[in-house]
Amino acid sequence: MNEGIKDREIEAVTLFGNLEHSTAVGELRDLDNYCKLLEEFQQLTFNIITKHLEEYKYSKRAKKARRGTDIAVGKDYDWNIYGDSFHIYLYSGNITYDMSNILLIAMKIQLAWFTSQTNMKNMKEDRPLLDLNMGIDSGMVILGVRTWRHEMGDLTPRIEGQPVNRSRTIAMLANNGKLSKIFLSEHATKVIRMKPNLPIRLVQEDTSTLEGIIQDIPLYELAAYWDHEVFDFLPEGMKEEILGNLEQAFQRITPAKTHLWLYPLVFRYYLRNEEDQMLKIMRLDSIIKYGVSLLRSFTEEEIKRYCDYYITINNMIGMAYFLRNRYEDDIRMAANTFRETLRYTPKNIQAVFKLAECMIAYKNYNAASKLYRYILNVDPDNAKARELLEEMEKI
Structure with a gap:
């Protein structure tokens, strides 16, 4: 890191999601139709993320980094959408609040994508639905700006750490899900247990399926949902x-x-x-x-x-x-x-x-x-x- 630009070690909740079998679907479509699919997915995801963060009072007030200042002042979330995937990070300082919100965001996106134009068309034509797999993890991460980004003039702080990598791998394994296809790590479920009144249930997965991919990390599938919050805080219309x-x-x-x-x-x-x-x-x-x-x-x-x-x-x-x-x-x-x-x-x-x-x-x-x-x-x-x-x- 550059002198004067501080790394921050923070506790964050991470959510990674990607469309199941979208690469195979892309091979069956021409480029124009595949781009339309990605456009729908990305716009839908963008609408839900931005609406939710606004409704639940998350703010992105990151100040321009100056020599000797903390680059992450006032910043409590980050997210990115790329291709058929997205990543969200919440780090408000209240880990149970962040976990509650990441679960709500995951549910909203899952619900909206299930009823997307793409999937409704698949239903009408008796084609398989294009499911969305998601992985959730939490833990300590680094928030900072790499030297090469600073040299390019990009002072936007980025999240890095094992929870980021694990959430991506967990999402891949959510392909085996039987219920919501939203999988959580053992560490994420410990955060949930810190807030016992959280209205959800979890089903533990058979960890033998994880051999050679993730070891000694039991996974859980989200099995029960909030009701009014999922619907009432969806974007307008x-x-x-x-x-x-x-x-x-x-x-x-x-x-x-x-x-x-x-x-x-x-x-x-x-x-x-x-x-x-x-x-x-x-x-x-x-x-x-x-x-x-x-x-x-x-x-x-x-x-x-x-x-x-x-x-x-x-x-x-x-x-x-x-x-x-x-x-x-x-x-x-x-x-x-x-x-x-x-x-x-x-x-x-x-x-x-x-x-x-x-x-x-x-x-x-x-x-x-x-x-x-x-x-x-x-x-x-x-x-x-x-x-x-x-x-x-x-x-």
Whole structure:
């Protein structure tokens, strides 16, 4: 480094993403069409990154480097898009905040790319989807300006270090993903565990597949998603386009175990309060139609393998039946759906509460009381169950 320009050793979260099989796709297209694919990918990624960093108060106020000054004053992120890949670095000084944001950015880009014009065209033509693989890592990195860059007059600080290299390799391995294709290192999951209320779940991968590539670094796949934050902080106009494309996607793709991550995300959004009653009913109908179609395609082995997803989606279908309550058997179908959840996860408190609501709708208060007692047997400190049980006993 040049004298007077200081390196900074900082803790950063890194995200690397690249399009799966895009090189092979490029060989099947002429140069003009391949460039259009890259243009769509890059513009979409750019829109999401810049919008998110603005909404979540990241700032890039790097001052022009002067002799004897710290080149990175005021700078808390960096990113780059090149070809069919992108790299993002967050280093605000709050590592758990940075990890939360990198996960949100990854989810937004994944969702937007799934519903991109390229993939929607592939769906219509029954071609394989062009998936996006991502790798996330965290750790200490160097932020600084190499001598040769300084000699060229480029004083922009750059991130270098093992987390940068590892996130790139992890993204390559995400090709083996079964759920979100967003993989995290062991170190990244330790950061997540520092913030236990982060609303996500992780599934550990079989590390034997990493032999000769990454050793002694277990990998995890992101398996559960935020809801409103993913949609509400998408760039202007993109939310409506994505939701419209998702409706088409549900109608076109055969229930795909490789895209299970979409269902809870969209269904959770659909279950939010909606003032427009017609739209609300349409969304509840969609949850029931597409959710039931998906779960019917599961074998017993797949239910065990993807139990978290199966149960989450099943509960959402039950809630959709209960909230719709337009047809004579909607409440009965809701109750049966929650019983199905309890068949696989007997201590699923959410399903027990919802089943009790169904019993109350039937005015079967005795059955509801038994369910609240069951909850208290599982969780003696559950204040909500105790309060509702007392109400039942007054009836």
